[in-house]
Amino acid sequence: MRLHRLTLRNFRGVKDRTVDLPGIGTTVIVGDNEVGKSSLVEAFALVFDFPDDSKSTRIRDIQPVGQDVAPEVTVELTLGGRELTYTKRWLKNRSTELSVVEPDGRRQSWTGREAHNEAERRFAENVDPVLWQTLMVGQGQSLVLPTPADAxxxxxxxxxxxxxxxxxxxMPLVTAVEHEYLRYWTRGGRPTGDFAKSAQHVAAAELAAEQALKAMDEVLADIRRAERLALDLADLSGRLDEHLLTVEELRERKKATDEILLRRDSIRSRAETARARLENHTRTRLERERLLVDVERFTKADGELAERWTDADQVARKAAETVHAAEAALAEVVELKDERRAEVQDVERLVSSLMDRAELDRLLGQQAELVDVRARIAAAGTVLDAILVDDAMVNALEDARAKIVEARAALAAGVPEVSVRRLGGEAVELSGTGLDAGSKRNVPSSLDEDGSVELLVSGELVVGVPGQVEVRVRAGGEAATLRAAVDEAVRREKDLLKKARVKDLPAARELLRKGDLASAELQEARRTERSLTSGGDPAERIAVLTSRLGFAEGEEVFEEPPSKQPAVESVPGQMSLFEQFEPDENAFDFEDLEIPEPLDIGELATAQRRLENARTGLAEAERLLGDAEFAAAQARKAADEDRSEAQQARARAELAGERLAAAVEALEAARALLADEDVETAEVEATGEVEAVLDELTAVQEQVDAAGADQVAGELADALAVATRLQGERDVLRDSLRTTEGRLEQSGRDGLATRRDTAELDLAAIRSEYESLKRRADAARRVYETLGRHRAEAxxxxxxxxxxxxxxxxxxxxxxxxxxxxxxxxxxxxxxxxxxxxxxxxxxxxxxxxxxxxxxxxxxxxxxxxxxxxxxxxxxxxxxxxxxxxxxxxxxxxxxxxxxxxxxxxxxxxxxxxxxxxxxxxxxx
Amino acid sequence: MSAGRVSVLNAMNDSITFLHSSDWQLGMMRRFLGPDGQARWAQARLDAVMRIGDVAKDTGAAFVVVTGDVFEHNQVERQTILRACEALKRIEVPVVLLPGNHDALEPGSLWSSAQWSGHAPDHVIVVTDSRPLEILPGVEIVGAPWRSRRPVSDPAAPGYAELKPAPAGTTRILLAHGQLTSLSGGMSDVPTIDQAALEAAVADGRLHYVGLGDRHSTTEVTERIWFSGTQEVTAPEETHPGNVLKVTLGADTIEVEPIRVGAWHMVEHHAELYDEESLTALEDFFAELPEKERTYVRLAADGSLPLPLFSRLDATIDSLGEVFASVERWAKFWTVRPAPDAADLDALQLSGPARAAMEELRQALAGGDEGAGAALTLMHRLARDAG
Known part of the structure; x- marks a missing residue:
């Protein structure tokens, strides 16, 4: 199929658009969102799927919103080698037109439903729906990987x-093969389901059969064991019976020989008795011989030891004498040493006394100097105590004086200065307050003739000539204040002078100078006193020494000092009397001391030489004493050893005596029982007796040997032992047999053979089922794998x-x-x-x-x-x-x-x- | 040697009739029967014992002798012993049992167990030694019980070796168990019974009848020496199993008649399979077998069959297994093979990998690959069913 042209009218947002598509090659149709790109794809689908009279919402949805218009699509395409033009209009003015141009140029047309059906047929015939779906990738489908296997x-x-x-x-076969395979195997190739269970059943049944077989094998082993035991038992019983006959025969023979053996036993018994008696006599003889030897040996030893004791005793005595002599010599030397020591002590006392005298002489000199120094200290102290002026006080007085001068100057400047002169004879009287006639003068109450006075009036001055005139001069308001300042300064100076106990400022300055001199004197005297008392108070030492040397014992040496002079000269302007200097009542009185003559130095040197000689003599005596003590100790040690030796010798001698006494006593006791001469006789008799019995024994043994009595007994004992052993063996066999038979009886009750056969039967059945399953499973696997391999290759x-x-x-x-x-x-x-x-x-x-x-x-x-x-x-x-x-x-x-x-x-x-x-x-x- | 009715002129009116059986082997198990078949077969063997009681009644037998292997083993389960005792009670005349190699008088023997002695009926006598037993006035039974399962010498000899000729008017019967030297073909690994010596004993009047056990097929050795065979078949190889012998002894005569008491069949069959006709013949053979639920068939087959027929053979045998007591493919002699030809495969209209896989399996089978045959058969069936 190839698309050539697509025309949309009134289709969603598209009013009228025609798109021409190249029959081969890549076409990129670009358009913003909402311009109807996807409508192109949608239109193509709808034109084939929905007839023009369709009421489908999908058709209604393509009508532009709010417009009562008819959506229309025209498609031009090549399908199965023919050129098709296909137009469809929905909803309004519905129509369908199909025009087909054959390869040879012939043209055919259809309209209406026929056109739709023809177009649908031709599309279905020429377009594989899977392929069409696979290759048309809608929005958001681009990630989906195609699975085109059914195209x-x-x-x-x-x-x-x-x-x-x-x-x-x-495919049905593949499914069936897989299904068959999965009946027996997991996909991983492990047995599963009934097949796997069957294998487990086989294992369990094999185990059960094995256990049953083992149990039965044990039974069979027991049967064989029991058969063998029965045979062994029969054999052993036969041998035992045979043996018991032999035992009986031996018993009969033994009975006959028992009498001879009895007799032999009797003689053997007597022989034993005789032999014991002989042994007793022999023992007595040997004991007697031993006693005699002991007495002789101990007597000799006793004598030797007594002699040794005597010798040792003498040596000890001699040693004691030596000790005595050494101790006497020692006592003499001790006496000598004591004398020499006494002499040394005497001389030492003399030397000591002489040295005390020398020390006393020195101390007395020192004491005299000290008394002098202390008197100076006391005098200086008295002066210093009396002077109350110091640098600060002098400065204060100087300040006070300056303030007075200053105040007076201010007064003089601030108040009227009145000069009064008596010109005639008329008395002129002066009175008033706050008058000042200068510092050196008092205001006179009247003037002498030609007398005059100049006054500073700070208060009120009344100058009168009685009965004639009275002049009042009164100072201004300021004058009183100036006057008060002067008075205050004067009062202050007076207070200070009173405190310092001086008349005026120069007197104070003189006293300050004298105080400084007294301080210097006091310091110097105290330094001297400290150097004199640095080794302690000489007075105490002097008291000790005088007491020791026997001078003026118990008397007061010092008296009060004689003079009572004032320590300080009177100073001009001083306002009070000086206090009197008081002496120290505890001072030592040297007046009464009886001073001996000073020591002669030669006497002390002589005494010291004597002391040295005496000490040398003492050392000599001490050396002699050491020697004597050593000699005495040596002698005492030797004497101790000798005494110990003597004591030991004595103990040994006493022990030997006791031992000898005991031996003698034992010998006497033995002799009391049997005299020495009878001892040997008794032994000889006993020997004879033994020999006689032994002869008798030899005779009877010959009889025993002749009868073979000893062998019979041995043979019987052996035979009995064998019989016992055989019986034991028979009992063991019998027990084993019983045990085995008991086990067999039990296993018979348990029906072990049936159990084994049942287990084997079960195993055979289970195994047969398993093998059947296995054949099928193997076949299924073989088919599955073979087919799988071929399919994979294909x-x-x-x-x-x-x-x-x-x-x-x-x-x-x-x-x-x-x-x-x-x-x-x-x-x-x-x-x-x-x-x-x-x-x-x-x-x-x-x-x-x-x-x-x-x-x-x-x-x-x-x-x-x-x-x-x-x-x-x-x-x-x-x-x-x-x-x-x-x-x-x-x-x-x-x-x-x-x-x-x-x-x-x-x-x-x-x-x-x-x-x-x-x-x-x-x-x- | 075949068993059959033996007729000897009865010269005396004074005769004795008894039944001779052996090898009951109660407690025996047969793996090829499977658990269900085994249970039914075991019961059948007891039923046959009980039928011996019926026969005894019908024939007026004075007693019954069982010449060895009454039990399969000395260690059979208690249930087997008790059920055996119950079956024995159904025989109203005295029953003389001889221990055989399976239930020898060895240590731990069933015969000396409390389970046996506590339940055995009073009219049952177990031969435990070789002393003559006068079962009836003028009738003496001597036996040679097995004392071990591995005797060291002729197991019948102890029964008659010491015997003098029977006193006049006394009929003497020997019960013994074991293979005859003449019949074992020298293959026996235990000592066998000296047939010549036995015949001599019969000839010189020491014995009048020798009842033997151990051989499961009814077998006449001589006129007076017989194996009774087992009361119920135990293997397809047995030629005349399932009988009891009715023995009538006159002064100089003997009459022995096998009477069937067994109900089961064990059959061995060999089929040559190469086309539909041969397969149909096999199917017919099975169809014609009587008493299928009490029949075991051991089937051998060779030849080759086209795949559809081969599948049919499998299916047939599988379904026969549901009907018969057991149908066993005799593995040792099962050599029939699928023989796929091109037509078989074409008929399946397979192409591509499936066809290639079948072709591979077919070639492997042709090359002697056994597994490939089974796989091919399976694949053929699956393809056929899927198609």
């Missing part, structure tokens, strides 16, 4: 090309033409490594690129779309030579491909046009700008 033209094409007939007729061959084309097209896009594999429906199942083989579901969306397009182009190519070819229509595809792929896919779409009619509808013309030789049609709205 007849494709089947025809691949069959023609591969030479392999289509397998369709044997499938490979069958799909080859399509596969080859898909790969050829695909390589132009992806390169030479591109390969595909098809499944039973001839759909692409896997794709390989650069060695990587993937299921199509695993590919990217773009790759899936490209593969879907390539597959359709391949199908179109494959069917293009046949009558059944149809156009390939893509409505809006390649939306998933990138630019590089678009170029390759465009080239592919362009080339595909060489073999058939390819129609592409798109609103994105740039996707298809690389399609070579394509016809571009632009739909305008």
């Amino acid at each position: 007849e033209p494709l089947i025809t094409a691949v069959t023609a090309e591969s030479g392999t007939p289509v397998d369709g007729a044997s 499938q490979t061959k069958y799909s080859e033409p399509l596969q080859t084309r898909i790969e050829a097209l695909g390589r132009s896009v992806y390169g030479p490594s591109f390969r595909v594999w098809l499944d039973d429906d001839l759909a692409v199942a896997e794709r390989e690129l650069d060695g990587a083989r993937l299921r199509v579901e695993s590919l990217s969306t773009g790759a899936q779309e490209q593969l879907a397009i390539i597959t359709r182009l391949a199908i179109s190519h494959l069917v293009s030579t046949g009558e059944g070819s149809v156009p390939v229509i893509f409505d809006d595809a390649l939306g998933w491909s990138d630019k590089a792929r678009l170029r390759d896919m465009g080239a592919l779409l362009g080339r595909a046009g060489d073999h058939g009619q390819i129609i592409i509808l798109t609103c994105m013309p740039d996707r298809y700008e690389y399609v070579p030789r394509a016809t571009y049609l632009k739909l305008e709205s």
